[in-house]
Amino acid sequence: MPEGHTIHRAARDHHRLFAGSVLAVSSPQGRFSEGAARLDERRCTGVEAFGKHLIYRFEGGDVLHVHLGLFGRIRKRRLPAPDPVGAVRVRLVGDTHLVDINGPTICEVLDPDGLSAVVARIGPDVLRADADPERAFSRIARSRTGIGRLIMNQSVMAGIGNIYRTEILWRQGIHPDTPGRDLPRAALERIWADAVHLLEIGVRRNAIVTIDDAPPGKGRYRERVNIFNKDVCPACGGAIARIELDARRAFVCPACQPAPAAAPD
Numbered sequence: 001m002p003e004g005h006t007i008h009r010a011a012r013d014h015h016r017l018f019a020g021s022v023l024a025v026s027s028p029q030g031r032f033s034e035g036a037a038r039l040d041e042r043r044c045t046g047v048e049a050f051g052k053h054l055i056y057r058f059e060g061g062d063v064l065h066v067h068l069g070l071f072g073r074i075r076k077r078r079l080p081a082p083d084p085v086g087a088v089r090v091r092l093v094g095d096t097h098l099v100d101i102n103g104p105t106i107c108e109v110l111d112p113d114g115l116s117a118v119v120a121r122i123g124p125d126v127l128r129a130d131a132d133p134e135r136a137f138s139r140i141a142r143s144r145t146g147i148g149r150l151i152m153n154q155s156v157m158a159g160i161g162n163i164y165r166t167e168i169l170w171r172q173g174i175h176p177d178t179p180g181r182d183l184p185r186a187a188l189e190r191i192w193a194d195a196v197h198l199l200e201i202g203v204r205r206n207a208i209v210t211i212d213d214a215p216p217g218k219g220r221y222r223e224r225v226n227i228f229n230k231d232v233c234p235a236c237g238g239a240i241a242r243i244e245l246d247a248r249r250a251f252v253c254p255a256c257q258p259a260p261a262a263a264p265d
């Protein structure tokens with residue numbers, strides 16, 4: 001599953017390629033032929049991301065809504081157009097480049113009302129300047145669910161994936177099992193600010209980088225994160241514990257991120 005920064009990076013890239021251009025839209029694989037025909041030969045007015053959802057806007061108000069899910073992938077190619085590789089659900093051809101999208105979970109045309117309904121279901125996106133973190137804070141403050149689950153729930157707060165979740169909570173010294181409602185407001189503000197900080201670095205560098213003073217370039221993955229998939233805490237030297245959160249592996253330093261007191265029966 002791509003984390004939010006990769007989708008935002010694709011949106012910015014595709015915006016640069018397509019905004020203002022009339023696009024040839026097709027479905028080489030055939031499963032999206034009807035939707036493609038509706039958008040074909042229309043001018044793209046912009047591309048943006050809401051969480052992990054990609055939105056291509058077209059003149060007249062219709063949008064192409066794409067969610068890659070676990071297995072979807074995007075390929076950008078220079079023109080002249082090469083043959084499609086694999087089952088290309090939708091091909092967008094601009095003036096200089098094309099984009100092929102294979103295997104998305106969602107690929108549909110929405111009108112403005114349909115788009116509003118989708119956006120309303122997505123939590124505030126840490127990478128969007130217009131995000132309202134209060135929407136996330138008020139849901140977290142009312143929830144007994146652990147903060148590790150809440151911040152990766154895209155309807156609570158959008159953009160954070162599995163690696164960022166582990167890294168942000170470690171950086172903030174918060175155990176992932178801490179119930180949302182037990183966290184002080186200042187802690188929520190720190191989580192939000194750190195998520196914005198780290199995901200913006202992710203978009204800029206096209207890589208997950210969660211240590212401060214990371215060497216430039218992409219470097220080796222292990223040199224760019226603090227505790228994800230590691231055995232020893234870089235802050236205290238203690239052993240990192242592996243835990244499971246919603247069937248995804250996560251990591252915690254029991255010393256730096258004290259477990260919440262057990263709830264009284």
Ligand SMILES: [Zn+2]
Pocket residue numbers: 233234235236237238253254255256257
């Ligand atoms: Zn530690």
